[in-house]
Amino acid sequence: DAKTTQPTSMDCAEGxxxxxxxxxxxxxxxxxxxxxxxxxxxxxxYIIHGLKNNETNEMASLIITEDRKSSTxxxxxxxxxxxxxxxxxxxxxxxxxxxxxxTVKP
Amino acid sequence: xxxxxxxxxxxxxKTGQSMTLQCAQDMNHNSMYWYRQDPGxxxxxxxxxxxxxxxxxxxxxxxxxxxxxxxxxFSLRLESAAPSQTSVYxxxxxxxxxxxxxxxxxxxxTVT
Numbered sequence: 001d002a003k004t005t006q007p008t009s010m011d012c013a014e015g016x017x018x019x020x021x022x023x024x025x026x027x028x029x030x031x032x033x034x035x036x037x038x039x040x041x042x043x044x045x046y047i048i049h050g051l052k053n054n055e056t057n058e059m060a061s062l063i064i065t066e067d068r069k070s071s072t073x074x075x076x077x078x079x080x081x082x083x084x085x086x087x088x089x090x091x092x093x094x095x096x097x098x099x100x101x102x103t104v105k106p
Numbered sequence: 107x108x109x110x111x112x113x114x115x116x117x118x119x120k121t122g123q124s125m126t127l128q129c130a131q132d133m134n135h136n137s138m139y140w141y142r143q144d145p146g147x148x149x150x151x152x153x154x155x156x157x158x159x160x161x162x163x164x165x166x167x168x169x170x171x172x173x174x175x176x177x178x179x180f181s182l183r184l185e186s187a188a189p190s191q192t193s194v195y196x197x198x199x200x201x202x203x204x205x206x207x208x209x210x211x212x213x214x215x216t217v218t
Contacts, residue, residue, distance in 0.1 A: 034206060043196050043209030091204040096149040
């Protein structure tokens, strides 16, 4: 089983921020948290990763709690094309759980 | 720059038949991976190759073999296909082990 825990599904209104949580309470000190998404049946796509500082790139922001036991992926202005399954992964684990199915609604 | 390519895109096998799934990357990555994804499930790691010349078992290696042919290519072989191996197979690569992975489009395999 994956070492991360994510909600099964979430909805978000188009144009609003989507906040996707992930619990990774067993993460070790040198492990990064990686986020990927899978649109329909395509191959997963890398989004962002972080160790302990918050990170931002052109796709998303990643907020990691101070104790590193959880993180939140933020899509600041969700669009219909962001509808996908989102996975959070420990980089040394290489196990993808079932992820969170995000549905962005008009 | 094609990234990660996989062949074939679709395949139907009869129980007991063998086949090899091909994967190639043009990003000069050291590490490569094979995953399977069953309907409604996450990805499960079958085998990985940290660098050219090395391969290691992942979470679900039974019934599969792999070959890291060179730095670019990593193949997955099913010696005697079983219906339980019906799945979508994804290949991925990364610059180093445990760095961000880049995935291919997948091979949809049905074993009847």
